[in-house]
Amino acid sequence: MEKTKTKIVRTTTWSAGPGCHGGCGVLAHIKDNKLVKLEGDPDHPWNQGRLCTRALAMTQYIDHHDRLRSPLKRVGKRGEDQFEEITWEEAFDIIEERMKGIRDEFGPESMIFSMGTGRDIGPWICMLAYAFGSPNVMFALSGNACYSPRIAALDTVQGDYCVFDAAQWLPGRYDNPEYKVPECMIIWGYNISATCPDNLFGHWIIDLMKKGTKIICIDPRLSFFASRSKHWLQIRPGTDAALALGFLQVIIKEELYDASFLETWTDAPRLVRNDTGKLLRESDIFQTGSDQNFVVFDTDSNTPVIWNTLEQAYGKASATPALTGIFDITLLDGTQITCTSVWEKFKESCAPYTPEKVEEITFVPALKIQKAARFYAKAKPAAIHWGVPIDMTPEITPLCHAIAALWALTGNLDVPGGNVFTRSAFNAVAYALPGAEGVIKLKDQDQDIPRIGKDAYGPFNKFIWRCQTDKVMEQIFSEKPYPVKGLWMQTCNPLSGIGLDPKQWQKAFEKLDFIVGVDLFMTPSLRYADIILPAATFLEKDGVRSWWVPLQTINKAMTVEGCRPDVEINFELSKRFDPDFKWDTIHALFDEILKPSGMNFKTLSEKGWALPPENSASRPYRRHEKGLLRSDKKPGFATPSGKFELYATLREEWNLRATPYFKEPPFTPVSRPDLFKDYPLILSTGRRSPAFFHAEHRNIPWLRALDPDPVVEIHPDTATLYAISNGEWVVLENWMGKARFKAKVTKIVPPWMVMAAHGWWFPEKKEDPLFHTFESNINMLIPMGEQGEDGLGAPIKHLLCSIRKESVEVKNV
């Protein structure tokens, strides 16, 4: 027998497989079109040879006996186990016919295109929806509460998103002379063992700690970071904004802020009217004045001076704008009003949050707050890394605003080792994300008109181009202003993972006329699909990744018979739906996305990866000084005023409070003492598992062995109170529903809180077509429709529940 050689294919992890947001360089060892081994690429600047559990378990994933390998057509009732195999051609024909039928009868907007977490599916699902004619692309989490709220919030106040700097932009990484290791890092609601959040490699933080970075950890759980931090602030979930305001109060009171940044780069001197509480605009005081221009009070001339937004300059050559004081201003109609500065207003917002007050709200001792705030403010440079708990609260935007003010006021924005603006590498943008317009876009603005939630919430018209998920759910049942008839559901499993109140999702599925599911394994949600299409892992496809650095390609290493990559599926159907579809081949589309880099798919994949060049908008540092952030190339930020906004102009336009504030979340001991009587524990969810990506990977033996059961963590004192022992099955319950978990009695959690794992279903329990998806699903206890005032955020980290022993002994897991 002839021996075939093993070939080694260099590629990038992203999407199905590890399931992550990717970026790792890997070497796939392929023999006879089979994956023999997957290793980290030691030459890759991102992971430098390292790799996580889920990538290292790819050999068990890719050839798994349960992988879907043929398109299926439902022949029984929704929710049953009745499907028959059909060919791809048949599947495409049925989909084309049914979806065109919906489009003809109800309009293209009656089809919703739903995805789970934003992996490389994002561009391809938008491509399909837009080719079909629907603007309704949905990220299926209530309040769109993962990542895009944080991005939108930062775009609102500072014009661009930013992340902690681990030299990921620089050749030579940490050794690059431009780079500085942060002296301090605040880890705000993030646990490292589960690796990579938000397009960062989690263990970069370990690299930095070894180089001397000291940690402030904000987490209710005794995490890895909490144990190793200089200051651990054990916060009551949902009170983060109060803590951030408390930090600001200390920093302002003790004058630990960077005064020159404040004066030069923020909107601090702009005047705010005391009569309306709104910004004073040029049009308020001059007949021909613009409402886009703002006013400051010049202490040299003792007169108001205009800040010309277009020119990014004051109307007077040498203005010395006052930061504090009360000023008399005469309006156009002669009315006399008083105004004060944004800085005064901002300070007023922070002033009530004294350490003592914040201790009362957050449970964090006042002294610790003071010490941590001082340490952060004095450390140079200092960075903040925040996790998804920031999004998972209804008042997410004011919270982000307060945290952003921390890095801005301490002079840590876009400096080496601080929080650094991040844009798609080389500005190669695939599809519309907050703050960026991509190659894949709606044909025209009219197509966007029926997007669900668009008119209800400001950010959805400015930064967020998906529909608002809770509004979609409402509309499925109300059918107003138009009915939703069909659902395209791609790598998305609302009944087990992303869907809060999953029974409601089940009802929604039952109500729809036509559902297509695209996934790699049969899931509880796919049982409701009319047509199922088997998708491919990252090793079976080509792709491009520019989120954030480096610019990379995904290179097809092998194929699995019967499966097709998402991009190929969506490309084929886009051509069928849109006679004017722009691209002939997928590589032509990739090439157009990569065009700003001067490379195409072929040249980039040969090169492997590329870092953006110096003095470009996607490479740090101090881009606001260099005029690299604004489209007019002037120094400043990409905000309406050109400044870092302590007072958010856009929030004022959206009729929302423009300075940061704290509001008690909807279901806490404080806001709902009535519920707290019956449900006396704070329920937090969603702690990450190193074995799983959300609802995925329960069927991969090496991974399941690491984390075999749905676990709820409970403090020993609380366990004693309820006579619960370690390893015992318990029931968590509240007004929404209940779910069963295995108790892990541990001091990792405080006595007043339990932490329940999320994403649980049991792919091995095949006797139930829904794989017991409602049994240990913590989302059974979480409502939808609790988004914040701007349509963003959801109460996922801070609910209430009771706990009890499960009365009947249940053997076997």
Place this chain on the structure above:
Amino acid sequence: MSKSSKNGLLIDYEYCTGCFACTVACCQEHGWEAPLSGIKIMEIVQDLPKGKAYLTFLPFPTELCVLCSKRTREGLDPTCVKHCMANCLTYGSFQELAKKLEQKPRMVLWSPR
């Protein structure tokens, strides 16, 4: 394997994050069926004075660890060492590793079966 090996693993448990990459890397390399692996991670919550606690993940090479003899013969690091997300495992001779052990607290030196 007899104890002819002069090599072992230096484990810096201060930085072990409990990510289990080593456990699964070993499974991939040696084809262990779950839940077997050459290296396990113990989660230890230590009690400290004044009601405080401290979380440690302690990597523990098991009876199945063969120090990746095939890989190391080829001059490669053991796969757990190569893939460790926190770079907290080091392979080498006891002599070299003992020197490193002197330089930093919270480490253990492990000798295979």
